Amino acid sequence: MSNNNTRSHRAHKVIERMGKKLNRQMVGSLVACVHCGMCTDSCHYVLTNPGDPTYAPAYKADQIRKFFKRHYDWTGRVLPWWVKARSLYTDEDLEQLKDTVFGKCTNCRRCTVNCPMGVDYPTVNRMARGLLVSVGIMPEGVAVVSKDQWEIGNQMGVLKEDYLETLEWLSEELEGELEDPAAVIPIDKMDADVVYSINPREVKYDPRTISDAAKIFYSAGENWTMPSEGWDMTNFGLFSGDDDLGGAVARRLYDKVEELRGKKLVISECGHGYRSTRCEGQNWGKVDVGFEMESSVVTMLRYIKEGKIKVDKSRNTQPVTFHDSCNNARSCGMTEEPRELLSLVTTDFREMYPNRAENYCCTGGGGAMSMSEYTPRRLKSAKVKADQLAATGATVVVTSCHNCVDGLGDLIKHYKLNMQVTQLVNLVANALVVEKKLAVAVPVMPTEAAAPLAGVTILVADDEPDFVTFASTVLEDNGATVLKAYNGNEAFAIAHSGKPDLITLDISMPGKSGTEVFEELRNDPALKAIPVCIITGKPELRKLIYERAVLPPEGYIDKPASEEALLLNVRRILDHVHHRTSA
């Protein structure tokens, strides 16, 4: 207990710190609400929980407003009973607040655009998150990710050597594919026209987005580079409300671009990363930067318009729709560029309704993907988005946000929609007409090319016989020896007896679940070093990634998995492990 015996130390600190966070924008949103109800139908949580008023944005804001009024507004100090002012007293009060601000809002800001009074509830919500984080009250996943970004420098705890090895591997792949020694991913090149920053999810789980971007830069003849450090353009400070983290992360990236004397920072497709880096980071970090910043969507569009790259839209004929990331569209106004780009690289675009600034959240925003305790709520609220997607009749949903890729992927599986999620970079790369710039004699290594997985033993663990057959065939065709398991118990036993070089593991299996098998593998001294590639679309995966009782999996692939994705990820993981053990 603190100053007196009626208020906990943490509650006291939350109230005290609130005073430092109040600016005109914040106070305006705290005092202007007239409870007209216009925000209510804007919120995907309300629409999917119509009988529960605790999801209404005005109600949620009132949970913060009441202690603001009690301590910082004269009406609440003089007439608390009249304006419903109430202080915070106990740690239980703070836990309740945590449930509201982290568990019942994705900070999507759809309520804001529909508020006639200009109340920006998500900004207030973010402040309240930051107040709770400052006293150590936050979901476990938020703590894990924040600490990774503070100390490792990126949200997913990717170590520098792992990042560089992945880029090196992708660079070699690119050089081989394009048969040009100049087709490389340059690291820390000085005076580049473009410094390209990415989301750590790309390194860890979606390396194809990096190689696709590299192919586009190469084709455009761009003078570009990727930084060896300070490369993460995401910023968990936006989600956790921790302005200090927001500033530190943004400055690491800005400092690196300035150290490299880069002329322009291009930010890969990530909604919150774009908003944090381009729009918020300079305020959080209290710095001005001397270079331009641009979304890779704008960069790709510019390349096509300027004739730097040629595309053939007939390569993307499947019906596609576009999901606007909340941070890109509502907070940064980027709504037309992705649509223009889509019109240039696809043949069958179908608009989603509502769209642009009125589009619904993917329901995984605001850090929700890292908070597994709220997964059932998140997926329930995703019904709005699922209905919206289904109504388009598209089989592919495109989005310019990695977070949305995960959020949409989860809800597509949950609501059994026949759709895939992809990003503009993948579509542009697929439509790219690559002109080989240099004919050079490339040394041929027939054995390796014919059987890149020769000598490798892989355990495929999945209860779907069709998938086991598919994966086994692909892997065996590439030279691997495949062991097969059809349930969790069998997978664990065969891992012990067969000592594979890699395990592909389905999460949903009879007997021991894949999650249990995974944790047991990681805790078994004889098996913990075996890399694991999770193959699933189930939300339980988030727990493995974000709430780390054990080291996270080395990779994951969404089902249905393509031959290309399976091979790319398996080879990347094996190459990575090989580098590590031979170092």
Add this chain to the structure above:
Amino acid sequence: MADILEVNGRKLRLVKGDITDLEFESFVYYARHDLALGSGFGTAIAQRGGPEVQGELKRLGSLQTTDVVVTSAGGMKAKYIIHAVGPRFQEEDLENKLRTTIRNSLKTAEDSGIRQVAFPPMGAGFYGVPLETSAKLTLETIRDHLSGDAKLTDVAVCLLDDRELKLFRECFASLGNA
């Protein structure tokens, strides 16, 4: 400006980099009460150090705030890790607890025969100790310790980025003038 200060014949220095990848005899890890490595630097220790470190920690159980233990560093460049449970998130009596944690880290290192220790900016970052407070307490406490009958010969404070380095340098400069 030199980032090395000589105190009583011993070195106190500032370095920039990843503390878990430093060529130094030992480093301090700002540990949890349950000694689970967790994320952040804990991720790096688990990955670079291997299972040995976690195995030792499991046998040690849990600690109170300001307690410190030493383990090996497994396959890392350092030989030892000093796991120090410091105060966090604006808790009561934070500055005194932080000073005590730093002192206990220095003393525990010496009792273990260690001569070189690298510190992170203690408590700053995720645990929310303001960087200015961390710089002042970390540097002053180390300097005071080295001024006495210390067995340590070389103590570093390892900063992750320019923002941290700049602030520690300012504090370091005033330390030298004190």
